[in-house]
Amino acid sequence: DAGVIQSPRHEVTEMGQEVTLRCKPISGHNSLFWYRQTMMRGLELLIYFNNNVPIDDSGMPEDRFSAKMPNASFSTLKIQPSEPRDSAVYFCASSFGQGLSYEQYFGPGTRLTVT
Amino acid sequence: AQTVTQSQPEMSVQEAETVTLSCTYDTSESDYYLFWYKQPPSRQMILVIRQEAYKQQNATENRFSVNFQKAAKSFSLKISDSQLGDAAMYFCAYRTSGEGGSEKLVFGKGTKLTVNP
Numbered sequence: 001d002a003g004v005i006q007s008p009r010h011e012v013t014e015m016g017q018e019v020t021l022r023c024k025p026i027s028g029h030n031s032l033f034w035y036r037q038t039m040m041r042g043l044e045l046l047i048y049f050n051n052n053v054p055i056d057d058s059g060m061p062e063d064r065f066s067a068k069m070p071n072a073s074f075s076t077l078k079i080q081p082s083e084p085r086d087s088a089v090y091f092c093a094s095s096f097g098q099g100l101s102y103e104q105y106f107g108p109g110t111r112l113t114v115t
Numbered sequence: 116a117q118t119v120t121q122s123q124p125e126m127s128v129q130e131a132e133t134v135t136l137s138c139t140y141d142t143s144e145s146d147y148y149l150f151w152y153k154q155p156p157s158r159q160m161i162l163v164i165r166q167e168a169y170k171q172q173n174a175t176e177n178r179f180s181v182n183f184q185k186a187a188k189s190f191s192l193k194i195s196d197s198q199l200g201d202a203a204m205y206f207c208a209y210r211t212s213g214e215g216g217s218e219k220l221v222f223g224k225g226t227k228l229t230v231n232p
Contacts, residue, residue, distance in 0.1 A: 031218055043206065043222040056217050089158060095218070104220060106160035 002026075004107035006092050012113045018080040021110045024073055025094030033093040033104060034067055034077050043091075049075065082114045117142045119209050121223035128197045129231050135182075136192045136226045138207030148210045149183065149190045150220065155203040163205070166190065168212070194228075202230045 005024040013019055025032045033048040036059075047057040049069045060067070064083070069075040079086055089111050093104040118141045128134035140149070151163040166174045166183050173181050178198075182191045194201055207223040 033219065035220075042224045043220075045219040045221075048217075048219055050218070056219060059219075091160065093160075103162050103165070109158050 004092055004094050004105055006090075006107035006110050008110060009108060010111050010113075012115065013082055014115055015083055016081045017114075018078065019082045019086075019112060019114075021077040021090050021092075021112070023075045023077070023092030023107060025075070025092070026096075026105055027073065029094035029096045029105075030072070031095045031104075032069060032075050033091075033095075034075070035091040035093065035106075037089040037091065037109070038087075046077070046090075079112075082112075084114045087112055087114050117144075117147075117209050117211070117221050119207050119221050119223035121205075121207055121226050123226045124224070125227045125229070127229040127231060128194070130199060131196055133193060133195045134197055134228065136194075136205050136207075136228065138190045138192070138223055140188050140190065140207070140209050142188070142209065142211075144211055146212045148212055149181075150208040150210070151179070151181070151190075151192045152206045152208060152222075153201075153203045154206065154225070155200075160206075164192065197230050199230050199232060202228055204228070 007022045031050045034046040037043045046059045047067045052069045067077045089109045091109045092107045095102050095104045120139045147168045149166045153161045153163050164174050164176045164179050178195045180193045204225045204227050206225045208220040210220050
C-alpha cells in the first residue's frame with residue numbers, strides 16, 4: 001500500500017491567498033484526521049471524519065479553515081484567506097476501526113509557509 | 116480535557132546505552148490508550164509502541180518498552196541499546212477508548228532525543 005498521500009509537500013503563498021491541502025487516505029480506512037504542528041502549540045487535531053462525516057471539528061481555529069471529505073478516498077483542508085500565523089506542518093492521518101487499540105497512519109505532511 | 120506532559124524537551128544518550136523518556140497525563144477516564152510516536156528529521160510520524168490502560172502488563176516492542184503506572188498517570192518509554200537511527204523527536208499521545216468517545220490523539224510537546232556515537 002502507498003500509505004497516506006498528501007499534496008503538496010511544500011506550499012509557499014502570500015497572505016490573503018487561498019490554500020488547499022489534499023489527502024488520500026489508505027484504502028479501506030474509515031477515519032481521517034487533520035493535524036497541525038507548530039513550534040508553539042505542538043501537534044493538535046483540527047478535525048476528523050468517520051465514514052466521510054465530520055465528527056469533531058473543535059480544533060478548527062476559525063472560519064477561515066474548512067475541510068471536506070467528498071468520498072472515502074479524498075479530503076481537502078482549505079484556508080481562505082491565509083495568514084502568516086497559519087504557517088505550520090499539516091498532517092493527514094487515517095485509520096480503520098474504532099474502540100480498539102488501532103494505529104493512525106500519518107502522511108508525510110505539508111509544510112505551509114505564508115509570507 | 117485530557118492533557119499530556121513531556122517534561123524533558125531534550126535528552127541525549129550514548130550509542131548502545133539505555134535512555135528513558137518521561138510522559139505524564141491527566142484524565143478522569145478509566146479506559147484509554149497511550150502511544151509513543153517517533154518523528155525523525157524526515158518529519159514522518161511513526162508509531163513506536165502502544166499500551167491499553169486496562170492491561171497491567173507493560174508493552175514491549177524489541178528494544179522499546181514502556182513503564183505504565185496507571186495510578187500515577189505515568190507512561191515512560193525506555194529505549195535499550197540505543198542506535199544512531201533512534202535520534203528523533205518522540206511524542207507521547209493519549210486517546211480515549213470510551214464508546215462514542217473522540218478518536219483524536221492528544222499529544223505532548225515532544226522530547227528531542229540525540230544519540231551520540
